[in-house]
Amino acid sequence: MTPDPRGQVFDEYRHLLFSVAYRILGSAADAEDAVQDAWLRWSAADRSRVADPKGYLARIVSNLALDRLRSARVRRETYVGPWLPEPILTSTDTADDVAATDAVSMALLVVLETLTPLERAVFVLKEAFGFSHAEIAEAVDRSEDAVRQAAHRARGHVRARRPRFPADRVRQREVTERFVTAATGGDINLLMQLLAPDVTLWTDGGGKVRQAMRPVTGADRVGAWFAGIATRPYQGVEPADMTVELVELNGQAGIVFSGAGRVIATLTLDLAEDGRIAGIHNVANPDKLHAVGARTVHRIETGR
Numbered sequence: 125m126t127p128d129p130r131g132q133v134f135d136e137y138r139h140l141l142f143s144v145a146y147r148i149l150g151s152a153a154d155a156e157d158a159v160q161d162a163w164l165r166w167s168a169a170d171r172s173r174v175a176d177p178k179g180y181l182a183r184i185v186s187n188l189a190l191d192r193l194r195s196a197r198v199r200r201e202t203y204v205g206p207w208l209p210e211p212i213l214t215s216t217d218t219a220d221d222v223a224a225t226d227a228v229s230m231a232l233l234v235v236l237e238t239l240t241p242l243e244r245a246v247f248v249l250k251e252a253f254g255f256s257h258a259e260i261a262e263a264v265d266r267s268e269d270a271v272r273q274a275a276h277r278a279r280g281h282v283r284a285r286r287p288r289f290p291a292d293r294v295r296q297r298e299v300t301e302r303f304v305t306a307a308t309g310g311d312i313n314l315l316m317q318l319l320a321p322d323v324t325l326w327t328d329g330g331g332k333v334r335q336a337m338r339p340v341t342g343a344d345r346v347g348a349w350f351a352g353i354a355t356r357p358y359q360g361v362e363p364a365d366m367t368v369e370l371v372e373l374n375g376q377a378g379i380v381f382s383g384a385g386r387v388i389a390t391l392t393l394d395l396a397e398d399g400r401i402a403g404i405h406n407v408a409n410p411d412k413l414h415a416v417g418a419r420t421v422h423r424i425e426t427g428r
Contacts, residue, residue, distance in 0.1 A: 133177050134166055140178070140425045141185045143228075147248040148189040150209035150233045152415040152422075154196065158188040182253065183263035186245055190264055193241045204331030206339060208405055209233040210412040211373050211390045213421045227252050228374050228424050230392045230405040234326075235285045239278050246271055247278035293376070299401065300377040300393055301370060308368055310354040312347055319343040320400040330409030333359060346404065359388045359408070373416070375424065380416060387417040 141162055145155035162185040174180045200207050209230060226232075236244050245264055249255040257275070261268045299318060306314035325346045329335030340346050354363060361383030369380045379391040390413065394403035407413065415422075 130167055130171065133171075134163055134181070137178055137181050139423045141181055142422065143425045144182055144248065144253065145185050145189040146212070146422075146424075147228060147233075147236070147252060148186060148245050149193055149196065150237060151196070151412075152210045152212050152420075154192050155189070158185055158192055161185075161188050179255075179259065182249075182255070183259065186249055186263045187265070190241055190245045193244065197241060204329075205335060205337045206326045206328050207237070208326060208328035208407050208412075209237070209374075210415060211378070211392070211407050212415050213419065214372050214375050214424055215421050216372065216375060226375055229376055230374050231394045231403060232282075232286055233374070234405070235282055238285065239281060240274075242266065242270075243274045243278040243281070246274040247282065250275050251279070295399055296393070296395060297370070297377040299395060299399060300379065303393060303401065304368055304370065304379060307350045308354055308363070308366075310351055312351045315347045315350060316343055318401050319346055320396045320398075320402045323401055323403065325349060325404040325406065327406040328409050328412065330411060332410060333408045335406070335408055358383075360384065361388060386410075387413045389413075390416055 138159065141159045142155050145158040146152060149155050149158070162181060165184050166181060169180075171177070211230070212228070214228070236247065239247065242264060246260055249260045249263065250257075255263070257268045257271045260266075260275075261271045264271070266274075302314065303318055305311065306318060321343050322341065323343055323346050325336070325340040327335035327340070336349070340349055357363070358366065358381070365383055366388075367382040369382070371378055371380050373380075373390055373392050376392060380387055381389040381391070388410075389406060389408040391404065391406045393401050394405075396402040
């Protein structure tokens, strides 16, 4: 049977399309849906008139993702507790991989969540994928002037709020390993050594799992929170029955907690300039753990 050229072209850019949609949406499930919808449009398109399949598909999926983001923002207004992005397993084997996955870190995705849907789509297409203002204007159905203004606002907003000190990957992994030792062993002294005085913990249970309803701030409070969960059942799983894995989540060292045959939480750390932990993102909403539970490893792409 002769391979379908439509499918071959689409599969060539599938990772890129997921990368675009995931950065815009912060949800692996919604990103996969956007990619599937892009495939349906590609299948029905007159491809003889498409000179640049890569750019064409990227514009389609970004527009689809933007529509989904607008709907998601309405739902998130009534979300119970802090809303965090859906974590994904990633793989970084090359320097280009590292550059790409840095753009899907939990810390950056949280910052992108504070942008308007248009600003977020423009930022992703411009900064991560190098689209021109004219190409972005076509993708999001706005004027070039509106796109330039949105790009300017988004860059300023992200620059002011994203972590200022990208962690060395080796240092990140070392601190994460020490954090696992301290948190699972109830070693409050080691935990306090690792935490910055103004550390902030965000926990996302979505109202389905009991978590802190507001960010927990300060080393004493965050340390006490982790010391407490190390000594009692968590989501019905005894500490002794819990499996703790060090993996790559969103381009950085992360932690997956499993028990009773399921993933029950993920955790990633942001480091301050001195190497101490400045931010912790803990996702426990079961609806956001399917991608990690399925063990799907994503290759994140960037650039034109």
